[in-house]
Amino acid sequence: QPRGASLSHNPPVRRGGRTPVWLRRGLAVAVLAAVLAAIGVVAGLPLLRExxxxxxxxxxxxxxxxxxQLARTRLLAAPEAGESTLRQAAESVAGVEVLTVRRDGSGAAPAVRLVFRVRVAKTTASVFGWQRADAVAxxxxxxxxxxxxxxxxxLPCPD
Structure with a gap:
Protein backbone atom coordinates (compact mmCIF):
# COMPACT_ATOMS: atom_id res chain seq x y z
CA GLN A 1 0.00 0.00 0.00
CA PRO A 2 1.33 3.43 -0.87
CA ARG A 3 2.48 5.67 1.87
CA GLY A 4 -0.25 7.84 3.42
CA ALA A 5 -3.08 5.69 2.10
CA SER A 6 -6.00 5.21 4.41
CA LEU A 7 -6.81 1.76 5.78
CA SER A 8 -10.37 2.67 6.63
CA HIS A 9 -11.80 1.29 3.43
CA ASN A 10 -10.50 -2.20 4.18
CA PRO A 11 -12.88 -4.27 6.35
CA PRO A 12 -11.39 -5.89 9.49
CA VAL A 13 -10.17 -9.39 9.01
CA ARG A 14 -12.22 -12.00 10.88
CA ARG A 15 -10.66 -15.29 11.66
CA GLY A 16 -13.15 -17.96 10.78
CA GLY A 17 -16.10 -16.20 12.43
CA ARG A 18 -14.94 -17.19 15.89
CA THR A 19 -15.85 -15.31 19.08
CA PRO A 20 -12.96 -13.44 20.67
CA VAL A 21 -11.28 -15.21 23.59
CA TRP A 22 -12.12 -12.47 26.14
CA LEU A 23 -15.82 -12.73 25.24
CA ARG A 24 -15.82 -16.51 25.59
CA ARG A 25 -14.14 -16.28 28.99
CA GLY A 26 -16.63 -13.65 30.13
CA LEU A 27 -19.57 -15.80 29.03
CA ALA A 28 -18.12 -18.85 30.79
CA VAL A 29 -17.69 -16.87 34.02
CA ALA A 30 -21.25 -15.50 33.76
CA VAL A 31 -22.72 -18.98 33.17
CA LEU A 32 -20.72 -20.39 36.09
CA ALA A 33 -21.89 -17.56 38.36
CA ALA A 34 -25.52 -18.14 37.33
CA VAL A 35 -25.25 -21.89 37.98
CA LEU A 36 -23.66 -21.30 41.41
CA ALA A 37 -26.34 -18.74 42.29
CA ALA A 38 -29.10 -21.18 41.31
CA ILE A 39 -27.53 -23.95 43.40
CA GLY A 40 -27.20 -21.54 46.34
CA VAL A 41 -30.86 -20.57 46.11
CA VAL A 42 -32.04 -24.17 45.80
CA ALA A 43 -29.89 -25.31 48.74
CA GLY A 44 -30.25 -22.19 50.87
CA LEU A 45 -34.00 -21.58 50.86
CA PRO A 46 -34.95 -24.72 52.80
CA LEU A 47 -32.27 -23.93 55.38
CA LEU A 48 -33.51 -20.37 55.76
CA ARG A 49 -37.11 -21.56 56.06
CA GLU A 50 -36.15 -24.09 58.73
CA GLN A 69 -45.61 -16.56 84.94
CA LEU A 70 -48.50 -14.12 84.46
CA ALA A 71 -50.96 -16.76 85.70
CA ARG A 72 -48.68 -17.37 88.70
CA THR A 73 -48.62 -13.66 89.50
CA ARG A 74 -52.41 -13.49 89.44
CA LEU A 75 -52.69 -16.58 91.63
CA LEU A 76 -50.28 -15.27 94.23
CA ALA A 77 -51.99 -11.86 94.30
CA ALA A 78 -54.79 -13.26 96.47
CA PRO A 79 -53.34 -16.18 98.46
CA GLU A 80 -56.28 -16.32 100.90
CA ALA A 81 -58.85 -16.72 98.08
CA GLY A 82 -60.89 -19.87 97.71
CA GLU A 83 -60.47 -22.55 95.08
CA SER A 84 -63.07 -21.15 92.66
CA THR A 85 -61.59 -17.64 92.87
CA LEU A 86 -58.12 -18.99 92.18
CA ARG A 87 -59.46 -20.98 89.21
CA GLN A 88 -61.05 -17.81 87.80
CA ALA A 89 -57.85 -15.83 88.38
CA ALA A 90 -55.80 -18.36 86.42
CA GLU A 91 -58.34 -18.72 83.62
CA SER A 92 -58.53 -14.95 83.22
CA VAL A 93 -55.14 -15.16 81.52
CA ALA A 94 -55.50 -15.79 77.77
CA GLY A 95 -54.33 -19.26 76.80
CA VAL A 96 -54.60 -20.79 80.29
CA GLU A 97 -56.84 -23.77 80.98
CA VAL A 98 -57.05 -25.00 84.58
CA LEU A 99 -56.95 -28.79 84.69
CA THR A 100 -57.25 -29.46 88.43
CA VAL A 101 -57.71 -27.50 91.63
CA ARG A 102 -57.28 -29.26 94.95
CA ARG A 103 -56.83 -28.23 98.52
CA ASP A 104 -53.51 -29.34 100.03
CA GLY A 105 -52.43 -29.15 103.62
CA SER A 106 -54.66 -28.77 106.59
CA GLY A 107 -55.12 -26.75 109.72
CA ALA A 108 -52.59 -23.95 110.14
CA ALA A 109 -51.02 -24.23 106.67
CA PRO A 110 -53.83 -24.61 104.11
CA ALA A 111 -52.82 -24.43 100.47
CA VAL A 112 -54.43 -24.84 97.07
CA ARG A 113 -52.64 -26.64 94.24
CA LEU A 114 -53.60 -25.73 90.70
CA VAL A 115 -52.48 -27.59 87.61
CA PHE A 116 -52.99 -25.66 84.39
CA ARG A 117 -52.20 -25.94 80.71
CA VAL A 118 -50.89 -23.04 78.63
CA ARG A 119 -51.40 -23.03 74.86
CA VAL A 120 -49.84 -20.52 72.51
CA ALA A 121 -50.20 -20.39 68.73
CA LYS A 122 -47.91 -18.03 66.82
CA THR A 123 -48.22 -17.22 63.13
CA THR A 124 -46.12 -14.94 61.02
CA ALA A 125 -45.78 -13.97 57.40
CA SER A 126 -42.38 -14.51 55.88
CA VAL A 127 -40.83 -14.71 52.44
CA PHE A 128 -41.73 -18.41 52.61
CA GLY A 129 -45.44 -17.77 53.16
CA TRP A 130 -47.32 -18.15 56.43
CA GLN A 131 -45.55 -20.01 59.18
CA ARG A 132 -47.18 -21.35 62.34
CA ALA A 133 -45.88 -22.67 65.64
CA ASP A 134 -47.93 -24.17 68.46
CA ALA A 135 -46.54 -24.59 71.98
CA VAL A 136 -48.22 -26.32 74.90
CA ALA A 137 -46.95 -26.83 78.43
CA LEU A 155 -45.13 -30.80 84.41
CA PRO A 156 -45.70 -33.18 81.53
CA CYS A 157 -49.14 -32.56 80.08
CA PRO A 158 -51.75 -35.30 80.37
CA ASP A 159 -52.98 -36.78 77.12
Whole structure:
Protein backbone atom coordinates (compact mmCIF):
# COMPACT_ATOMS: atom_id res chain seq x y z
CA GLN A 1 0.00 0.00 0.00
CA PRO A 2 1.33 3.43 -0.87
CA ARG A 3 2.48 5.67 1.87
CA GLY A 4 -0.25 7.84 3.42
CA ALA A 5 -3.08 5.69 2.10
CA SER A 6 -6.00 5.21 4.41
CA LEU A 7 -6.81 1.76 5.78
CA SER A 8 -10.37 2.67 6.63
CA HIS A 9 -11.80 1.29 3.43
CA ASN A 10 -10.50 -2.20 4.18
CA PRO A 11 -12.88 -4.27 6.35
CA PRO A 12 -11.39 -5.89 9.49
CA VAL A 13 -10.17 -9.39 9.01
CA ARG A 14 -12.22 -12.00 10.88
CA ARG A 15 -10.66 -15.29 11.66
CA GLY A 16 -13.15 -17.96 10.78
CA GLY A 17 -16.10 -16.20 12.43
CA ARG A 18 -14.94 -17.19 15.89
CA THR A 19 -15.85 -15.31 19.08
CA PRO A 20 -12.96 -13.44 20.67
CA VAL A 21 -11.28 -15.21 23.59
CA TRP A 22 -12.12 -12.47 26.14
CA LEU A 23 -15.82 -12.73 25.24
CA ARG A 24 -15.82 -16.51 25.59
CA ARG A 25 -14.14 -16.28 28.99
CA GLY A 26 -16.63 -13.65 30.13
CA LEU A 27 -19.57 -15.80 29.03
CA ALA A 28 -18.12 -18.85 30.79
CA VAL A 29 -17.69 -16.87 34.02
CA ALA A 30 -21.25 -15.50 33.76
CA VAL A 31 -22.72 -18.98 33.17
CA LEU A 32 -20.72 -20.39 36.09
CA ALA A 33 -21.89 -17.56 38.36
CA ALA A 34 -25.52 -18.14 37.33
CA VAL A 35 -25.25 -21.89 37.98
CA LEU A 36 -23.66 -21.30 41.41
CA ALA A 37 -26.34 -18.74 42.29
CA ALA A 38 -29.10 -21.18 41.31
CA ILE A 39 -27.53 -23.95 43.40
CA GLY A 40 -27.20 -21.54 46.34
CA VAL A 41 -30.86 -20.57 46.11
CA VAL A 42 -32.04 -24.17 45.80
CA ALA A 43 -29.89 -25.31 48.74
CA GLY A 44 -30.25 -22.19 50.87
CA LEU A 45 -34.00 -21.58 50.86
CA PRO A 46 -34.95 -24.72 52.80
CA LEU A 47 -32.27 -23.93 55.38
CA LEU A 48 -33.51 -20.37 55.76
CA ARG A 49 -37.11 -21.56 56.06
CA GLU A 50 -36.15 -24.09 58.73
CA UNK A 51 -34.24 -21.44 60.68
CA UNK A 52 -37.21 -19.08 60.47
CA UNK A 53 -39.53 -21.84 61.75
CA UNK A 54 -37.17 -22.59 64.64
CA UNK A 55 -37.13 -18.93 65.69
CA UNK A 56 -40.94 -18.85 65.60
CA UNK A 57 -41.13 -22.00 67.74
CA UNK A 58 -38.68 -20.49 70.25
CA UNK A 59 -40.81 -17.35 70.47
CA UNK A 60 -43.91 -19.48 71.08
CA UNK A 61 -42.10 -21.40 73.82
CA UNK A 62 -40.96 -18.18 75.51
CA UNK A 63 -44.53 -16.89 75.35
CA UNK A 64 -45.80 -20.08 77.03
CA UNK A 65 -43.41 -19.49 79.92
CA UNK A 66 -44.33 -15.80 80.13
CA UNK A 67 -48.04 -16.66 80.16
CA UNK A 68 -47.50 -19.20 82.95
CA GLN A 69 -45.61 -16.56 84.94
CA LEU A 70 -48.50 -14.12 84.46
CA ALA A 71 -50.96 -16.76 85.70
CA ARG A 72 -48.68 -17.37 88.70
CA THR A 73 -48.62 -13.66 89.50
CA ARG A 74 -52.41 -13.49 89.44
CA LEU A 75 -52.69 -16.58 91.63
CA LEU A 76 -50.28 -15.27 94.23
CA ALA A 77 -51.99 -11.86 94.30
CA ALA A 78 -54.79 -13.26 96.47
CA PRO A 79 -53.34 -16.18 98.46
CA GLU A 80 -56.28 -16.32 100.90
CA ALA A 81 -58.85 -16.72 98.08
CA GLY A 82 -60.89 -19.87 97.71
CA GLU A 83 -60.47 -22.55 95.08
CA SER A 84 -63.07 -21.15 92.66
CA THR A 85 -61.59 -17.64 92.87
CA LEU A 86 -58.12 -18.99 92.18
CA ARG A 87 -59.46 -20.98 89.21
CA GLN A 88 -61.05 -17.81 87.80
CA ALA A 89 -57.85 -15.83 88.38
CA ALA A 90 -55.80 -18.36 86.42
CA GLU A 91 -58.34 -18.72 83.62
CA SER A 92 -58.53 -14.95 83.22
CA VAL A 93 -55.14 -15.16 81.52
CA ALA A 94 -55.50 -15.79 77.77
CA GLY A 95 -54.33 -19.26 76.80
CA VAL A 96 -54.60 -20.79 80.29
CA GLU A 97 -56.84 -23.77 80.98
CA VAL A 98 -57.05 -25.00 84.58
CA LEU A 99 -56.95 -28.79 84.69
CA THR A 100 -57.25 -29.46 88.43
CA VAL A 101 -57.71 -27.50 91.63
CA ARG A 102 -57.28 -29.26 94.95
CA ARG A 103 -56.83 -28.23 98.52
CA ASP A 104 -53.51 -29.34 100.03
CA GLY A 105 -52.43 -29.15 103.62
CA SER A 106 -54.66 -28.77 106.59
CA GLY A 107 -55.12 -26.75 109.72
CA ALA A 108 -52.59 -23.95 110.14
CA ALA A 109 -51.02 -24.23 106.67
CA PRO A 110 -53.83 -24.61 104.11
CA ALA A 111 -52.82 -24.43 100.47
CA VAL A 112 -54.43 -24.84 97.07
CA ARG A 113 -52.64 -26.64 94.24
CA LEU A 114 -53.60 -25.73 90.70
CA VAL A 115 -52.48 -27.59 87.61
CA PHE A 116 -52.99 -25.66 84.39
CA ARG A 117 -52.20 -25.94 80.71
CA VAL A 118 -50.89 -23.04 78.63
CA ARG A 119 -51.40 -23.03 74.86
CA VAL A 120 -49.84 -20.52 72.51
CA ALA A 121 -50.20 -20.39 68.73
CA LYS A 122 -47.91 -18.03 66.82
CA THR A 123 -48.22 -17.22 63.13
CA THR A 124 -46.12 -14.94 61.02
CA ALA A 125 -45.78 -13.97 57.40
CA SER A 126 -42.38 -14.51 55.88
CA VAL A 127 -40.83 -14.71 52.44
CA PHE A 128 -41.73 -18.41 52.61
CA GLY A 129 -45.44 -17.77 53.16
CA TRP A 130 -47.32 -18.15 56.43
CA GLN A 131 -45.55 -20.01 59.18
CA ARG A 132 -47.18 -21.35 62.34
CA ALA A 133 -45.88 -22.67 65.64
CA ASP A 134 -47.93 -24.17 68.46
CA ALA A 135 -46.54 -24.59 71.98
CA VAL A 136 -48.22 -26.32 74.90
CA ALA A 137 -46.95 -26.83 78.43
CA UNK A 138 -48.45 -27.72 81.79
CA UNK A 139 -47.60 -26.17 85.13
CA UNK A 140 -48.46 -26.61 88.79
CA UNK A 141 -48.63 -23.79 91.30
CA UNK A 142 -49.21 -24.17 95.03
CA UNK A 143 -50.83 -21.12 96.62
CA UNK A 144 -50.29 -20.99 100.40
CA UNK A 145 -52.84 -19.04 102.43
CA UNK A 146 -50.04 -17.48 104.50
CA UNK A 147 -48.68 -15.73 101.36
CA UNK A 148 -45.55 -17.89 101.32
CA UNK A 149 -44.93 -18.23 97.55
CA UNK A 150 -44.00 -21.57 96.06
CA UNK A 151 -42.13 -22.09 92.83
CA UNK A 152 -43.92 -22.64 89.54
CA UNK A 153 -43.44 -26.27 88.54
CA UNK A 154 -43.41 -27.45 84.93
CA LEU A 155 -45.13 -30.80 84.41
CA PRO A 156 -45.70 -33.18 81.53
CA CYS A 157 -49.14 -32.56 80.08
CA PRO A 158 -51.75 -35.30 80.37
CA ASP A 159 -52.98 -36.78 77.12
Missing amino acids: RSQQRLEQRAEREVTATA CFAQVVHADANPAALER
